[in-house]
Amino acid sequence: MAHSGINVLFAGQNFSRLLGGLWISAKISIVALVIGILLGVLLGALRTVKNPLLRTILRLYLEFFRIVPTVVLLFLFYYILPKNFNVNLNAQAVAMLVFALWVAAEMSDIVRGALISVPQHQKEAGLAIGLNGPQLYRYVLLPQAVGLMIPATINLMTRVIKTTSLLLLISVMDVVNIGQQIIEANRQQYPDGAFWIYGLIFILYFLLCYPLSAWARRLEQRQNNNA
Amino acid sequence: MKKRTRLIAAFLALVTLFGLFASFAQPAQAAETTSLSAIKKRGTIKIAVFGDLPPYGWVDKNGKRQGYDIALAKQVGKDLGVKVKYVQVNADSRVDALNSNKVDLVLANFTVTPERKQVISFAKAYMKVSIGVISPKSKPITKVSQLKGKDLIVNKGTTAEQYFTKNSKGATLQKYDSKTQQFNALKNGRAAALADDNSYLYAWVKNNPKYTVGIKHLGPNQYIAPGIKKGNTSLLKWTNKEITKLNNNGFFDKNYNQNLKPYFGSDVTAKDIVIK
Structure with a gap:
């Protein structure tokens, strides 16, 4: 009787429902990260270009997404903007869009920081052998910046995965949302069900995030060996 | 100093941008897509x-x-x-x-x-819900007048608290922070009765058969x-x-x-x- 709450996890389809929720969280994170990182690299490169107007616009974009809390952004894109502009995206699409824009903003700063810390003489050497602007970025600056970007990027990835727990506010059936459904459905019968459900969710998030950290460590080591 | 003015300028630009968004925004045609x-x-x-x-x-x-x-x-x-x-x-x-x-x-x-x-x-x-009052089956309270001179438990922030604070009907109020606390207080015999949303009370009494919802409706009904x-x-x-x-x-x-x-x-x- 002492640990009866664990029964909640395996009653009916509860376990597979939680995994289904985890898949939604993972899917949204992956799509947002792929789009966001690609866009972020582009924006980051543009931010090192010496054009005051472009720089100001990109800076404002970054500050907007960095300062405004993700919850507010989600509400803004899901409830407020559709009301005003008559566009209606479903909740998952909104989640992917908001997260991708957020990742792109944060990523642009990571990329910019990495690019400007590539030694100046590398750039000059590249120009000296006749590379043009895009070629300079493609062959000289970005490859050397990647190693510098990895720790912060992985950190951003795990943050995005963890932030998917906010998505229940805009009706996305993510793993936390389904966990709460299960807890409340069993509150009468198993008052300690919450402990087991949140325990399992903790493990699931860990399983999602830990491989990323391990991967980051390997990439960093490889980078160091190459250097 | 220069940096600060630039920051302020950037902030103002952002605010303006928002303002622009808001002014372009037209309320969507009501009932256009939900009629x-x-x-x-x-x-x-x-x-x-x-x-x-x-x-x-x-x-x-x-x-x-x-x-x-x-x-x-x-x-x-x-x-x-x-x-x-x-x-x-x-x-x-x-x-x-x-x-x-x-x-x-x-x-x-x-x-x-x-x-x-x-x-x-x-x-x-x-559906309708209203305030209800529970009491032990052995000493049931079925009328508001019975509360006179007795202690009554309520949960802070509920309609029951509002109702009895405005008009205590001669009862002394004991206010608790949570549902768990208020029900424990009743079980420990701290008061003669407890008032809360009747839908909660019905469910609670089901699991605590020594108590009864003596007064089922009190005050204005609330509608769902x-x-x-x-x-x-x-x-x-x-x-x-x-x-x-x-x-x-x-x-x-x-x-x-x-x-x-x-x-x-x-x-x-x-x-x-x-x-x-």
């Missing part, structure tokens, strides 16, 4: 429901939605001849979900209040009704007709017996909850 004909054409009605409030709207272990509100939603879909798409919402996103056209109808234990009436429309109510976007008259009219029809054919009694009775126990009858 009755649009729903029928689409073949689905989007209904906001709770997923974590048994016995009104919850999800069973097989992932199926269950509850009093869900049964009503299913019936609405059936009578409209369209499929039902459930959108799970939280208490504080019910109004926004309607106003941003995310849903056509809210069936999520939605209590009618004057504040909400200003921003959305309510159809005919389908379907929420509809303001201006969506076609759906509002249809829903009103639907509620009347379901009332007449005994649907709500059946729904009560199926979904609420197992939670509320035999102390309560459909009459206490269902509106006639």
Whole structure:
């Protein structure tokens, strides 16, 4: 009787429902990260270009997404903007869009920081052998910046995965949302069900995030060996 | 110094940008996408429901939605001849979900209040709740006059607290912070009775058979009704007709017996909850 709450996890389809929720969280994170990182690299490169107007616009974009809390952004894109502009995206699409824009903003700063810390003489050497602007970025600056970007990027990835727990506010059936459904459905019968459900969710998030950290460590080591 | 002015300038630019957004923004045409004909054409009605409030709207272990509100939603879909798409919402996103056209109808234990009436429309109510008073079966309190000179437990922030604070009826109030605390206090004999929303009390008494809901209704009734976007008259009219029809054919009694009775126990009858 002492640990009866664990029964909640395996009653009916509860376990597979939680995994289904985890898949939604993972899917949204992956799509947002792929789009966001690609866009972020582009924006980051543009931010090192010496054009005051472009720089100001990109800076404002970054500050907007960095300062405004993700919850507010989600509400803004899901409830407020559709009301005003008559566009209606479903909740998952909104989640992917908001997260991708957020990742792109944060990523642009990571990329910019990495690019400007590539030694100046590398750039000059590249120009000296006749590379043009895009070629300079493609062959000289970005490859050397990647190693510098990895720790912060992985950190951003795990943050995005963890932030998917906010998505229940805009009706996305993510793993936390389904966990709460299960807890409340069993509150009468198993008052300690919450402990087991949140325990399992903790493990699931860990399983999602830990491989990323391990991967980051390997990439960093490889980078160091190459250097 | 220069840096600071630039920062301020950037901030002002952002604010202006927002202002521009807001000024371009036109309120979406009300009822354009949620009107009755649009729903029928689409073949689905989007209904906001709770997923974590048994016995009104919850999800069973097989992932199926269950509850009093869900049964009503299913019936609405059936009578409209369209499929039902459930959108799970939280208490504080019910109004926004309607106003941003995310849903056509809210069936999520939605209590009618004057504040909400200003921003959305309510159809005919389908359920009523009010304040109830529980007391030990051995010393039952069945009339308000019996409370005179006795101690009464209430939970802070509830309608019961508001009601008795305004008019104590001669009782001394003991105010507690949580449901757990207030029920424990009653069990320990700290007071003669406890007042709270009657729907809570029915469910609690079911598990604590030594107590009884001596006073089932007190003060003004509060009504639970379907929420509809303001201006969506076609759906509002249809829903009103639907509620009347379901009332007449005994649907709500059946729904009560199926979904609420197992939670509320035999102390309560459909009459206490269902509106006639």
